[in-house]
Amino acid sequence: MVDIREVPEADIDRAQELAYLVFHDRPEPEGRRRHHALLTRCARLGAYDGAALVGFMAAHDFRLSVPGGELGCPGLTFVSVAPTHRRRGVLTALMDEQLRRAASAGSPLVALWASEAAIYGRFGYGAATQGLTIEIDSGRPLALRIAPDPRPLRLVAPEDALAVIGPRHEVARTERAGRPSRSTQRWNEEWLCEQDEEDDELGPPRIIVLGDPGEPVAGYVLFRTKPEDDAAGPGRTPGLVRVDELEADTPAVAAALWDCVASLDLTGRVRAWGRPADDPLLHFAADRDQVRVTAQFPALWLRLVDVRAALTARGWAAPVEVVLDLSDVRRPANAGRFRLKAGPAGAAWEPARADPDLTLDVRELAACYLGGTLMTELVAAGLVTERTPGAAAALDAALRTDVLPHTADEF
Template identity: 80%
Template sequence: MVDIHEVPEADIDRALELAYLVFHDRPEKEARARHHALLVRCLRIGAYDGDALVGFMAAHDFRLSVPGADLPCPGLTFVCVAPTHRRRGVLTGLMTEMLERALGTGSPVAALWASEAAIYGRFGYGGATTGVTIEIDSTRPLALRIDPDRRPLRLVDPEEALAVIGPFHESARTRRAGRPSRSAPRWREEWLAEQDEQDEELSPPRIIVLGEPGEPIAGYVLYRTKPEADGGPARAPQGLVRVDELEADTPAVAAALWECLAALDLTGRVRAWGRPPDDPLLHFAADRDQVRVTAQFPALWLRLVDVRAALTARSWAAPVDVVLEVHDVRLPGNTGRFRLDAGPGRAAYEPTDAAPDLALDVRELAACYLGGTRVAELVAAGLVREHTPGAAAALDAALCTPVLPHTSDEF
């Protein structure tokens, strides 16, 4: 029988060794120091078998943008169980403790990125956002259907970048659901770190902003580069531009930033991982053979910890009045029949004895909560039961958002 409790700071190095064992990792000294500093700032839950730490889980203290609101949201990370203690209830114990703590501290939602997608559905997490990888053939100028914004572009020193792009990012975060807040340490240790932890061949971060000198910026791109094989002595090197983040106030600003990236000397390919599926680039690119989606994947997994608090906190695009029959095996307080009566400027969610219009697991409700998954699709997949024709469509209309939820903040 293992004991689940908070991990003291003195045990952080033990927790890291367990994580490195489970994830088959062997980071260098500098990366280990960054991981240690990160875990100092996190809530840490461990599973102890006697004196041995056999399971571990940490949580960032995030806020998450949801439609019309910004909610406290623990971001789970470093989830691991020793190979000697798998299938013995260790992960269930850790997850139960973390969910109960989130509930007790008033966090309506929790989130994670799944290393293995098959694991977290049974704990009530649903895939709430989708990411795509976009690649641009930049061996020729980027063909566009709109005119780029011709205000000046300028490079920003990474040491000064946070003061310049941090406020713009925070503003952009509120306009699209599914985006976690970023602390100054996260900016410095992850996005603006001198060396990329996963690929040592990449350059330090480069930051280009657009806007008139002395005025607020209208957009920025954060990228890194690396050389690649040139394919023969007669050809110039065709390096890679890896786009970590691109934010823009308007499509014209975005077009200017993409055009700049595609024109970088000695490069032949631009790769942007974790872009939203509704990225405007995919529409204003004139040649979709030049701009291609090469991958699509589930990104942020969301858990509704307190369903009532989560549903009444977000905004609603259209009126909806439905009875939901919700099942939640981990947090039974969410289980039951509830009438959702919501619309622009209002939301109520109360227990009822009325017959259900829709029956679903809390996992499916979480997947739809940000507006990235349609309830009707889950009805068609047999995952949601529609007792009243049209109920799924009505709920989808109310959940709809102007842009798809999305985040590239992997944690």
């Protein structure tokens, strides 16, 4: 029987070693230092078998952008169970206690990135956003169907970047749901750090912004580069531009930024991981053989801790009134039959006795919550039962957002 309790700072090194064991990781000293600093700022929960730490999870103190605003949303990370204690209920005990603590703290949502997609559905998490990897063959000029914004581009030093691009990033969070808040430490230790944690061959962060001097930036691109692989012989790999983030006020601004990174000297490939599924580049690129989607994957996984609080706090695009028969084996307070009456003026969530229009699990409701998954698709997949024809489509119309939810903030 394991004991679930808070992990003191004195045990952070032990927690790191457990995570490195589970994830088959061997970070360099600088990476270990960054992880330690990060964990000191996180809430920490451990499973102890006697004196041994056999399970661990940490939670960032995030606020998550949702349609119409933002909500408190712990971001789980470093979730790990010792190989000696797998299939003994350790992860379940950690997850249940974490949900209990989130509810007690008034956080209606919890989020994570899944190392294995098969794990977290059973705890009520649904894949709420999708990410794309986009690759550009930049060995030739980028062909575009629209004219790039002609305003000037300029480089910004990493030490000045937060003051320059931070405000534009905050605007982007209001424009797309699903984006966690970023602290100054997170900016500096993950996005703007000199050495990339995943690939030591990549150079330091480079930041290019677009806009007239003295005006707020209209867009920015944050990227790193890797030189050509000379050791590969005649078929050597051309230099790489890895785009970590690109934000733009308009398609023309985005076109100017993509054109800029695709025209960097001594490079022949641009790779952008974690782009939104509705990225305008995929439409204004003139040659889709040159601009290709090479991967699509579930990104942010969301858990509704308090369904009523979550639904009544978000904005709604259209009126809807449906009765949902909702199951939630881990949070019984969420389970039951409820009437959702929502619209642009607000929402109400109350117990109901009427026959349900839709029967579903909290996992499916979480997947749809940000507007990134259609309820009608889940009905078609057999995961939601539609008892009143048209109910799923009506709920989709109410949940709809102008742009798809998206984040590249992996944690």
